[in-house]
Every structure is written in structure tokens, then in C-alpha cells.
Amino acid sequence: MSKKSIYKSMKAEEQIAMAYDALLANWPVPYQEEIVQTRYGETFVLAFGKLGAPALVLLHGASSNSSFWLGQARQFARDFMVYAVDIPGEPGKSNPNHLSYKTLEHANWLSDVLEALNIRNVTLLGLSQGGWVALRFATCYPESVEALILLTPAGIVPTKKSFIFRALLYSLFGEPGLKKINRIVLGKQIVQIQILGYMDLILTNCRPRTDQEYLFKDKELEKLDMPVLLIGGEDDVVRDCEAISKRLTSHLENLESRIIPNAGHVILDVYREILSFSKRKIWLI
Numbered sequence: 001m002s003k004k005s006i007y008k009s010m011k012a013e014e015q016i017a018m019a020y021d022a023l024l025a026n027w028p029v030p031y032q033e034e035i036v037q038t039r040y041g042e043t044f045v046l047a048f049g050k051l052g053a054p055a056l057v058l059l060h061g062a063s064s065n066s067s068f069w070l071g072q073a074r075q076f077a078r079d080f081m082v083y084a085v086d087i088p089g090e091p092g093k094s095n096p097n098h099l100s101y102k103t104l105e106h107a108n109w110l111s112d113v114l115e116a117l118n119i120r121n122v123t124l125l126g127l128s129q130g131g132w133v134a135l136r137f138a139t140c141y142p143e144s145v146e147a148l149i150l151l152t153p154a155g156i157v158p159t160k161k162s163f164i165f166r167a168l169l170y171s172l173f174g175e176p177g178l179k180k181i182n183r184i185v186l187g188k189q190i191v192q193i194q195i196l197g198y199m200d201l202i203l204t205n206c207r208p209r210t211d212q213e214y215l216f217k218d219k220e221l222e223k224l225d226m227p228v229l230l231i232g233g234e235d236d237v238v239r240d241c242e243a244i245s246k247r248l249t250s251h252l253e254n255l256e257s258r259i260i261p262n263a264g265h266v267i268l269d270v271y272r273e274i275l276s277f278s279k280r281k282i283w284l285i
Contacts, residue, residue: 005207006089006096012205016091019198023067026194029077038112040088040105041095045117048073049082054146054282055122056080057114059130061266062209063202065092068127071192075271079278080123085113087133089209091202101214106133107140114144123282125149125274127267128238132213139220147227147282149274151267152236154213156221156244163238178203187235187264221251227281228255231270233263256281 007013024031024046031048046066049056056076060068066084069076076082086092088099088109099105110133114122123146126134131153138145166184170177179200191199230248232241245257258273 004098006091006098008205008207016202016205017093019201020065020067020092023070023194023198027070028074031073034117035093036113036116038109038116040099040109040112041097043088043095043109043113043116044086044093045113046084047082047117048084049077049080051081053079053081054278055119056082057110057119057122057124058082058084059087059124059126059133060084060090060092061128061130063090063206064199065090067198068195070195071268072271079275083117083119085110087130091206098209101211104136104140107137110137111141111144120144121146123147123149123278125151126153127151128265129154129213131155135216135224136214138226139216139223142223142225145226147229147278148224149229149277150231151270152232152239152241152265153230153244154239155216156247157240158215159212159238160240166237175204184237185265187233187237187266188262189233189264189266189268191266191268218251221248224252225254227277228252229274229277229281230255230257231267231273232257232259233265233267234259234261235263236265238265254281 029048031046034045034047036043058069060066065086069084086094088095089097099109124134131150132155134148135155138148167181170180182199182203230245232244241259248255
């Protein structure tokens with residue numbers, strides 16, 4: 001675990017925390033906040049949805065937290081018992097120290113979280129870095145995963161060099177440049193104004209991770225015998241979703257792949273696809 005602060009200042013940390021609380025105050029469905037203990041410190045969880053329904057764990061992307069799911073929470077709550085988890089080392093309410101990409105810390109951390117929540121079989125939904133965390137856990141504990149839903153996941157193909165170059169270039173121009181990074185990541189995707197403002201606040205006040213995510217080996221991917229849904233954006237500037245789909249198709253027997261036209265890296269408003277997949281591949285098993 002890295003213990004270097006992700007925040008550029010104490011004031012930045014306070015501003016981000018206050019903005020997070022403001023977003024939670026507008027959560028569209030009743031929820032409970034839980035703090036669970038893991039071997040890597042405390043983890044913050046938002047629990048909401050339909051009691052007794054299948055468990056769905058949401059894993060957000062990098063430089064984010066569970067507030068990302070604000071616009072989709074009402075839909076998820078209709079059919080699932082949902083647990084939105086703040087990943088450690090990100091600007092949320094969990095332990096602020098980064099877990100290592102080079103070890104199994106993320107898998108062991110999520111195992112601790114699920115045990116604390118008394119979840120035995122789970123569907124994991126992860127966006128980008130959250131997809132990487134879901135994959136890390138599923139390759140280590142495949143027997144615990146009922147299904148995987150991966151939105152433009154990291155760890156399958158390398159990040160595009162063109163995106164790395166643009167991100168480095170824009171970061172030289174201070175706050176306007178950092179906001180520009182958010183815009184190119186979102187592409188044409190429409191995001192709620194309060195979420196967009198919060199994304200800008202985080203990116204301009206936090207130090208992003210610069211170490212590269214681990215790329216999963218073929219033999220690890222072949223452990224994924226559960227149903228897997230991949231959803232990617234045709235215009236993703238961060239990763240080549242067609243290449244992700246091609247690699248997963250060559251190693252997974254139970255994969256469904258959807259590449260959304262005119263969509264960028266951040267994938268929203270795909271609940272119909274998720275619900276259809278769940279009805280066909282999970283709930284009828």
C-alpha cells in the first residue's frame with residue numbers, strides 16, 4: 001500500500017468530502033451507509049435497493065467514488081440489492097492509501113468487503129479501473145462470482161498511447177487543461193451537471209495514479225467461467241474496446257459483447273442491456 005496523500009492539500013480534501021456529502025444528500029432512493037473493516041483499513045459502502053434481491057456490487061472508475069452511480073441508482077434499486085463500494089486510494093470515504101496493482105491486494109480487499117457484508121455469490125459491475133478490480137477478484141475467486149459486467153475495463157489491453165500523450169499535454173495547462181481531460185474521456189456522453197462539476201473538482205485537486213494497471217495473462221482470463229457482459233464505447237479514447245472484445249472472446253466461453261456507437265470511455269444509460277443480460281444469464285441459472 002502506498003501512503004502518499006492523493007489530495008493536493010487539506011483544503012482540497014475538505015472540499016471534495018463536502019461535495020460528496022452534498023451528492024449523497026440528493027441520492028434518489030433510500031440508502032444506508034456502512035463502514036466495513038478489511039485488512040487494508042476501512043471501506044465505505046452505500047447499500048440500497050430491493051431486500052432479498054440478487055446482490056450487485058458497483059465498482060467505480062479511477063479518480064472517482066460511489067457518487068458516480070447517482071444517475072443510475074434508481075434503476076439498479078428496482079431489481080438488485082446494491083452495494084456501491086468506494087475503492088481504497090480514491091477520493092471517497094474509504095482508506096485513502098492506494099492498493100498495489102502488482103499484487104493481489106485488490107482481490108483480497110474485495111474478499112474482505114464481501115465477507116463483512118455476508119455476500120456469498122455476487123454480480124460485479126465495474127467501470128474502467130473498477131472493471132480491473134472486478135477482474136482481479138474474479139480471477140482469484142471465480143467460485144464467488146455469479147456474473148461479471150465490465151464497462152470499458154482496464155487490464156485487457158494497454159491504455160492508448162495517444163490518450164496518455166493528450167492527458168500529459170493537457171495537464172500542463174492547469175485547471176482548464178484538466179477539465180479538458182474529463183471532456184475527452186466523457187466523449188458525447190451526457191452527464192448530470194452536478195456529477196460533471198464533481199469530476200472536475202476531483203481531477204483538479206487530486207493526484208491521479210500514474211502506475212500502469214496489471215494486464216491479465218491468458219491463463220487468468222480462462223478462469224472466468226461465469227457469464228460475462230462487456231460493454232464498450234465505439235469512440236473510447238482511453239482503450240480500444242474492439243480489441244478488448246476480441247481478446248476476451250478468444251478466452252471466454254460465456255461472453256456477451258456490446259460496443260455502443262458514438263459512446264466514449266464513460267458508459268452510462270445501459271441498464272436495459274444489464275437487466276436483459278441478468279434475466280437471461282443469471283437469474284434463470
